[in-house]
Amino acid sequence: MKIAFYGSSLLSSWWNGAATYYRGLLHALAKRGYDIVFYEPDAFDRQSHRDIEPPEWARSVVWPANAGGLASVLEEAANADIVIKASGVGVYDPELLEGVLDHAHPDALCCFWDVDAAATLGEMGADSVHPVRRALPRLDAVFTYGGGPPVVAAYSALGAARCVPVYNALDPATHHPVAPVPAFAADLSLLANRLPDREGRIEEFFLRPATSLPQRRFILGGNGWDDKPMPANIERMGHVGTALHNAFNCTPTAVLNVARDSMAEVGFSPATRVFEAAGAGACLITDAWEGIEMFLEPEREVLVARDGKDVAEHIEALTPDRARAIGKAALARVLGDHTYDRRAAEVDRTFKAMREAKREKAA
Template identity: 50%
Template sequence: MKIFAFGSSIVSSYWNGAATYYRGCYKYLAQRGHEITFAEPDAYGRQQHRDAGDYTYVKSLVYRPTVDIEEMLERASEADVVVKHSGIGVDDVLLERLVAEMSEERPTFFWDVDSPATIARLRADVQDPFREAVPRYDAVLSYGGGPASRDGYLEFGARAYYNIYNGLDPDTHHPVPPDDSLRCDVAFLGNRLPDREARVEELFLRAAMLAPERDFLLGGEGWGDKPLPKNLRWIGHVPTGDHNRVNCSAGMVMNINRSSMASTGFSPPTRVFEVAGAGACMLCDDWPGIDDCFEPGKEILVIRGAEDVVDALRRYDDAARQRIGEAFHARALKDHTYAQRAAQAEAAFLKSMEKREIVTSEVVGRA
């Protein structure tokens, strides 16, 4: 089938944490024989910070925000399936409505990369126009949120809901030799975001202060004016292609979810699977559903405060960390690959198309 998707960016991870997710899902959908067009706006400097890589599995269209929307919709009208991803950053409200209106002619899907935030937004504003758009989409797909997100979307009239979690692309994230310039005891990669900063302060910055004899490494945008402990080094934006080197050079790698995802749970971010692919030992913040993905203590180490980080540094030697990283890697390859996620997305598309055919047949039969 021909799939046309609107998203933030598939070619750039700059201020765009969803890039790895898009690449994994659409790469393996393409391998299943589907033709993908991915339309992304020229916004936020993403096109000026493109990641190196081969993205020929999609046809990438870069459009001017607002100005080119009509042209993009005309191109989308030639597809079998049209997808609107959340969080594009420009024209989101407009596209949410216009793509939903296309459902009269073809299957349309809202594919959410931050469903806890979207549900919170809908509940906070009874005038939000997306409330009227939700029931018009054939289905909502979400990269996380579990039962709470499913129930939330059904509350607002979604016809169907499917969880399509983040995953691992072993071609992209895999073990590499460590880089001496990036060696550290604990690494964390994440942009400075309002709903995550307090959690970073508690789990990462305070842990560095409690363990001044250890080396901490911070990657991501926005931290330039943040006071940091002396044993913590900030290296700025880390392109996706360099994540393996960082992950394989650290004694442990930390994940810190944003507050909304942590409280809702069932939202394993791309970082978790990138680290699993590298076979590194992960320190992961605690959230509901983590044990559905990986076994705490054996495949992943769960932390609830800075003291847990310091305790893990002192309790687990290199051999123990290696065992945990290897188990983490094996579980991801077994249960959490993007090839599996793409098959789930394909099944959601086909089931929705089948429902349309049944409804059409019933209408014709009554006529």
């Protein structure tokens, strides 16, 4: 079956945390026989910050971020068996959603893939004519980046025919243990772009422990932090390309995950960083959110922190041997339970069930 996927970017992780999610999941679907075309706008300087070139397993279409470019890619929706519009493309989001529904073949499955479901649901709750809310009666399914039972219940209450969480996972061909790189040596490292709905939590879970442990070394990777006041023991590295993520995760004693506000509130939303770090065999410290136990076992496969004080205590207590043991256990868990091949198998079953249901309805 042919998939037309309209998203932010497959080729660049520049201000685009969903890139590795798209790559892992769509690559795994391609291995199951799906013919995939990914449509991304030439926007936000992403094309000059590519992490990968167009892959063999998907056709990449980069469209001019203008009305003409929009029209040209919408026309191609008619050629697909499955049409998917992702949230957060960044340009022409309402027009893309309405346009792909208008242009899709009558027999095609039409889906919305929400990579920030908690935020989208919050917007829909405050806006009865929100573009996604208006589109729900025309959609065969909503897939979400996470969110678990609370998100499924909320989308169902708004009228979604089907809501299916598809969690982040590991692509072991991309994220795996490598040799340490001295430049990334630290007691604790964090990879996170500066975003308004996460900055306060990063202040608590990263800047606060760094302030309380001046003798320890901290590394912060990600865009937007240049003018943020920080303790002297934090080294800012700016954007860290995906080719360096394994070394960034493998080298320090521990790495930190900090959820965005909306994802922490709803729970059941592990970030890509969780699985990338675990896949590299890193010792992961994460802020607390409901549902962690679905993915990693606290104290054995991950360390959980309720606040910055907990983070500092974890760092003080960690020995190299314990850090390695936690990283090893996390790697074994994600390889066994949380790969994109497993996620793709779930999506494949859902697509087939949806197609069968559509045939029965048309009969």
